[in-house]
Amino acid sequence: MKKLLRFSALLTLAALVMPALAAAFPVKTEAPEAVLSPAPLYDKTAAESPSAIVTEQKGFDESASVTLWNGSAVETLSLRDYLEGVLAAEMPADFPEEALKAQAVAARTYALYKAALSNGEAADVHHGAQLCTDPAHCEAFLDLAAQASSLWGGGAEMYQERICRAVKETDGLILTYGGEPIAAVFCAASAEQTESASDVWGEEMPYLISVPSPGGQDCGNYFGETHVSLDDFRAAMAARHPDAAFSDRPEEWISQADRSPAGGIRSLTVGGTKVKGTELRQCFGLNSTNFTIRVEGDELIFSTIGYGHGVGLSQYGARYMALSGETFEAILSHYYPGAALTEKTEGV
Numbered sequence: 001m002k003k004l005l006r007f008s009a010l011l012t013l014a015a016l017v018m019p020a021l022a023a024a025f026p027v028k029t030e031a032p033e034a035v036l037s038p039a040p041l042y043d044k045t046a047a048e049s050p051s052a053i054v055t056e057q058k059g060f061d062e063s064a065s066v067t068l069w070n071g072s073a074v075e076t077l078s079l080r081d082y083l084e085g086v087l088a089a090e091m092p093a094d095f096p097e098e099a100l101k102a103q104a105v106a107a108r109t110y111a112l113y114k115a116a117l118s119n120g121e122a123a124d125v126h127h128g129a130q131l132c133t134d135p136a137h138c139e140a141f142l143d144l145a146a147q148a149s150s151l152w153g154g155g156a157e158m159y160q161e162r163i164c165r166a167v168k169e170t171d172g173l174i175l176t177y178g179g180e181p182i183a184a185v186f187c188a189a190s191a192e193q194t195e196s197a198s199d200v201w202g203e204e205m206p207y208l209i210s211v212p213s214p215g216g217q218d219c220g221n222y223f224g225e226t227h228v229s230l231d232d233f234r235a236a237m238a239a240r241h242p243d244a245a246f247s248d249r250p251e252e253w254i255s256q257a258d259r260s261p262a263g264g265i266r267s268l269t270v271g272g273t274k275v276k277g278t279e280l281r282q283c284f285g286l287n288s289t290n291f292t293i294r295v296e297g298d299e300l301i302f303s304t305i306g307y308g309h310g311v312g313l314s315q316y317g318a319r320y321m322a323l324s325g326e327t328f329e330a331i332l333s334h335y336y337p338g339a340a341l342t343e344k345t346e347g348v
């Protein structure tokens with residue numbers, strides 16, 4: 001449990017710099033050229049045939065309830081209503097059905113993972129509830145019934161139905177490892193490879209390892225640029241690292257970048273001091289830790305690849321796989337290798 005708590009704290013930190021996966025991303029509709037063929041990964045000995053599970057309407061999501069701190073009060077709602085609100089807030093509703101279903105399973109799993117920790121580090125943050133609506137801490141959430149019209153206008157009914165169907169058709173399905181819900185983290189778009197939990201948060205998680213992830217380029221924020229004035233950069237770094245020394249040559253301020261195999265910056269040297277890539281991302285609001293830096297005039301320019309922490313399921317990668325004809329089970333087993341797709345029947 002201690003390990004879980006520590007990892008959860010790391011996730012919380014990481015989530016602070018994880019952009020909300022807004023429903024407003026532009027979506028291209030052309031099919032990808034190549035078909036990804038993920039290895040069969042989920043443990044069929046630990047779960048029944050997925051198709052058999054999906055067609056059985058157990059109603060777990062409807063019978064289970066969760067408590068949610070919505071920023072001003074604690075409300076109790078069914079897991080189904082919660083997941084529909086999360087899906088609407090976290091993934092564009094026009095994504096392919098199998099991608100929405102993969103997201104529904106990841107969101108259900110992560111909700112149970114976080115809820116299990118709610119008696120620990122999150123107790124105060126949640127005001128006694130199991131979950132909160134802060135995407136920087138748990139998962140984004142919106143009141144689907146109240147906001148569908150403003151979100152989607154004339155398409156509200158259709159999009160609402162797509163979201164509800166994705167939740168319903170994956171009813172009770174979660175990903176487990178060692179019998180427990182996994183930390184099913186996700187991001188908008190990883191680079192060509194996802195990052196491992198170990199490279200980003202320094203914590204080995206057997207199902208959060210680096211895997212190929214095509215399709216991220218379709219995310220409108222896949223390539224990003226962040227401009228920071230040299231003065232602001234130096235001030236921010238000096239405040240955090242009093243030992244850092246800055247010469248008159250800004251080109252020499254930053255060196256020794258240590259990159260993960262997926263391309264993310266694990267750490268680099270700033271003014272002679274070791275600084276983590278995640279710290280720079282948080283400090284300057286970078287889209288990802290996969291970046292290069294150059295000096296132009298009186299600015300540092302960060303050029304980023306990918307959108308989000310890059311660990312676990314890439315939403316645009318899931319979209320790509322779905323457009324390539326892959327099922328939600330294949331998407332999940334690709335992004336969370338070794339995790340078992342398991343039907344939840346009791347407790348939340």
Ligand SMILES: [Zn+2]
Nearest residue numbers: 131132137138
């Ligand atoms: Zn929370």
